Amino acid sequence: MKNSNTIVVITGQTATGKTKLGLSLAKEINGDIISADSRQAYRYLDVISGKDIEDSNFVEVKKQGIYSIGYYTIQGVRVWLYDMCTPKDYLSAYDWAVAARSIITQLHQEKRTPIIVGGAFHYIRTLLYGLTAIAEPDKELRTSLMHESASQLQQRLKELDETALNALNQSDRWNPRRLIRRIEAAAATGGGASFPGLIDTGIHTFTCIGLLYSDTDELEQHINERVQARLDGGALEEVDLLIHMGYRPEHYGMLKTIGYQQLMAYSKGTLTLEAAISQWKVKEYQYAKRQKTFITHDPSFILTSPDTATLDWVMNVV
């Protein structure tokens, strides 16, 4: 290791073997894994989200607000930030990053190396590059604006903070979620403050690895296999159980998640199983595409393909 106070980040497209690589690296360099996975952070989302917790039990180390911070032990490696909350709870990239940061600090004190592993690139970016503390989410406001059209929202934002509106690119200008967020910020600050720069995260040394398939067919094939494995692993039973426990697809959008969405639709009878599975796969391809866009546009990442990312290769990089 070049620096004892560093962190390693392993991200990449779906089904590229991030976890496997992370585990072998952790064993080698005395590290802990911090899961950067926006779905594995939820309790009960196990099979479809791909949590491989074997026989391990969750060990809660502390509470941070409604979130429980703890770990599972997989192959002798501690894996943090699974099961932070229930599928009904709100968990944002910000919340996750705060939790991740606290673990990183703790691990550094223990002279252990945090290895961030996961495909939630937005979460990782929030952790690495910063957070804005301008305004907390305003649930009521969000609900009240939920059904407004983009042009109505633009109008609202214009009245509150025209600069913020003008700063938006074409895509964001028609994106209700972005608009609502800006309105939220403008309302909280009284407008005019616009969006501030990022707050320093205190994390400055990191090695980032991005695993990407160069070939689309290969990617799709791996995704297909993975989906099949999830089905074989009890995906349908998991969905039934979640429904039985009272969780719905619309629950805070948390179950509004690839795989769960489709299988819940099947369970409700609005999709055939065949259609549900094929849509699931398609959503996975699309997600993987977005991951690729994100990762390739970030110069901090060392990009490589899944088959060249061996432990030896990683050891040379970190």
Added chain:
RNA sequence: CCAAGGGUGACGGAGUGGCCAAUCGUACUAGACUGUAAAUCUAGCGGUCUUAUGACCUACGGAGGUUCGAAUCCUCCCCCUUGGA
């Protein structure tokens, strides 16, 4: 064999004489992203050329025909679905 309804771009599905290279949805391609991100959104999406709200070519099962002009009307052929036997 008869009756009825159909065959449209990768798929679903509009259009029923000119404003149709053809609404819309999906898929696909590229992109955006500062507290919902496995989310949300933007653009493109027959081909060639091109500064273009531009030109030309090829296209709405096949072959002909009517018309200044057809995915749209007519004739014949092929295929599909449902009802009748």
